[in-house]
Amino acid sequence: MDYFSDHISKLIGELEKLPGIGPKSASRLAFHIIDMPVEDVEALASSLTDARKNIKLCKTCFTITDEDECRICRSSHRDHSTIMVVETTRDLAAYEKTGKYNGVYHVLHGAISPMLGIGPGDIKLKELVARLKGDVKEVIIATNSSLEGETTAMYISKLIKPAGIKVSRIASGVPVGGDLECIDEVTLLRALEGRVEI
Amino acid sequence: MDYFSDHISKLIGELEKLPGIGPKSASRLAFHIIDMPVEDVEALASSLTDARKNIKLCKTCFTITDEDECRICRSSHRDHSTIMVVETTRDLAAYEKTGKYNGVYHVLHGAISPMLGIGPGDIKLKELVARLKGDVKEVIIATNSSLEGETTAMYISKLIKPAGIKVSRIASGVPVGGDLECIDEVTLLRALEGRVEI
Numbered sequence: 188m189d190y191f192s193d194h195i196s197k198l199i200g201e202l203e204k205l206p207g208i209g210p211k212s213a214s215r216l217a218f219h220i221i222d223m224p225v226e227d228v229e230a231l232a233s234s235l236t237d238a239r240k241n242i243k244l245c246k247t248c249f250t251i252t253d254e255d256e257c258r259i260c261r262s263s264h265r266d267h268s269t270i271m272v273v274e275t276t277r278d279l280a281a282y283e284k285t286g287k288y289n290g291v292y293h294v295l296h297g298a299i300s301p302m303l304g305i306g307p308g309d310i311k312l313k314e315l316v317a318r319l320k321g322d323v324k325e326v327i328i329a330t331n332s333s334l335e336g337e338t339t340a341m342y343i344s345k346l347i348k349p350a351g352i353k354v355s356r357i358a359s360g361v362p363v364g365g366d367l368e369c370i371d372e373v374t375l376l377r378a379l380e381g382r383v384e385i
Numbered sequence: 386m387d388y389f390s391d392h393i394s395k396l397i398g399e400l401e402k403l404p405g406i407g408p409k410s411a412s413r414l415a416f417h418i419i420d421m422p423v424e425d426v427e428a429l430a431s432s433l434t435d436a437r438k439n440i441k442l443c444k445t446c447f448t449i450t451d452e453d454e455c456r457i458c459r460s461s462h463r464d465h466s467t468i469m470v471v472e473t474t475r476d477l478a479a480y481e482k483t484g485k486y487n488g489v490y491h492v493l494h495g496a497i498s499p500m501l502g503i504g505p506g507d508i509k510l511k512e513l514v515a516r517l518k519g520d521v522k523e524v525i526i527a528t529n530s531s532l533e534g535e536t537t538a539m540y541i542s543k544l545i546k547p548a549g550i551k552v553s554r555i556a557s558g559v560p561v562g563g564d565l566e567c568i569d570e571v572t573l574l575r576a577l578e579g580r581v582e583i
Contacts, residue, residue: 191478192451198436201429206417207410218475219404220433221440221449228437231399232430235418238396239426242419251419253390277416280389 195221247318249294249311251276259283259291266290268324272315272343274298274331282329290327293318298335299342305335307342316346325353332359332377393419445516447492447509449474457481457489464488466522470513470541472496472529480527488525491516496533497540503533505540514544523551530557530575 191199195217202213220228244250245257248270252258259265269290273279279292295310319326326347330336344354360378361370389397393415400411418426442448443455446468450456457463467488471477477490493508517524526541528534542552558576559568 191474192436192440192449194432194436194439194451195449198432201432204425204429205414207413212405214475214478215405216403217436218473221437223437225434225437227402228433231402232433234392234396234399235426235430235433236423238390238392238415239419239421239423241392242390251390251393253392275416276389277412280412 244294244296248292249296249314250279250292251294264289268322269327270315270318270323270325271327271329273329274336274339278329278331290325295330295339298330298333298339300335300338302335310339312343312346315343319347319350319352323352325355327355327357329357442492446490447494447512448477448490449492462487466520467525468513468516468521468523469525469527471527472534472537476527476529488523493528493537496528496531496537498533498536500533508537510541510544513541517545517548517550521550523553525553525555527555 198217198220199210199213202208202216203210208216220231241253242251243253243255245252245260246255247260248257250257250259266289270293271279271282271288271290272293272295273282274295274297276294279294282288282292293311293315295312295315297305297310299305299307299310315326326343328340328343330339330343340356344356347354358381359374360381361367361374367375396415396418397408397411400406400414401408406414418429439451440449441451441453443450443458444453445458446455448455448457458465464487468491469477469480469486469488470491470493471480472493472495474492477492480486480490491509491513493510493513495503495508497503497505497508513524524541524545526538528537528541538554542554545552556579557572558579559565559572565573
């Protein structure tokens with residue numbers, strides 16, 4: 188693309204590497220960026236490198252944080268006897284946004300996937316088992332409702348149950364507001380299997 | 386969003402300011418960025434500031450370039466007697482991608498818009514008039530087919546014609562591959578008005 192400036196072509200190339208950004212979006216973003224005030228561009232650039240260089244994993248739940256231990260694990264207002272197991276920090280954030288869960292979390296940083304060669308040793312599972320030595324009453328498994336997520340849930344359940352700790356799995360079914368005719372058959376069957384008396 | 390690290394919240398905030406990037410995309414991008422190798426993040430960050438700080442406008446056609454005069458204006462293979470007038474460097478790039486236009490360009494950096502208070506003096510119009518003193522045979526007006534683009538085209542036409550230079554306007558009509566039933570009425574009428582004998 189030598190009809191642009193080299194600097195812009197390079198910027199477009201870098202932006203295109205990001206997920207969900209194609210050539211057209213990259214070009215639109217690049218031209219927006221060169222019209223932005225210099226200080227705003229510098230703020231964006233430094234937020235990129237700062238975030239990449241300064242993140243840590245919480246020593247307890249392994250979520251992404253700035254400190255040694257995250258705010259949720261340090262909070263005395265949270266119920267530390269209930270641990271919700273999630274695949275990623277984004278999943279943790281999704282439950283935190285509901286504002287209704289008062290327990291703590293454990294972030295696995297992945298799910299067991301024989302297809303991708305990810306075994307139990309590749310995710311934060313032994314770290315979860317180590318946490319169960321404390322006063323833990325319930326482990327809620329909130330891995331994704333995918334093949335990998337379900338495999339991981341089954342594996343954790345088998346691993347923990349012998350210790351006498353209650354293990355639960357978040358419900359699978361029709362999303363609230365979901366239109367039945369637009370929902371896949373597997374979800375419809377799950378919703379049927381998981382029906383509750385009203 | 387204090388369930389993420391401050392660095393990530395800040396990064397998400399910065400990314401959300403970009404056009405076409407909402408809260409979900411910003412979060413997805415931020416988590417992708419913290420998983421990227423440090424050197425890739427640094428390359429992205431420096432491409433942002435480099436592009437912003439080092440761009441210049443070509444002294445002849447006002448396109449965005451790294452040098453004083455752009456590659457197209459410096460080329461002896463291009464027909465310097467034909468000038469295509471476009472609103473932005475992106476429009477120039479769109480025509481360059483066709484590979485079939487051999488003339489040079491003039492980038493207005495906008496279009497006349499009484500609504501937005503952009504008058505003839507706010508775009509590179511007097512710079513276009515100054516170029517016409519040379520050996521120019523045709524000015525092709527390729528501003529957008531919007532109200533502003535059409536107003537600008539009319540204005541330029543009236544400005545230049547008295548000098549005896551041929552002024553043309555790119556055709557307006559049904560896009561190639563366009564489905565007639567999906568096309569707005571104004572475009573359909575333009576296509577009818579602009580019909581050519583076959």
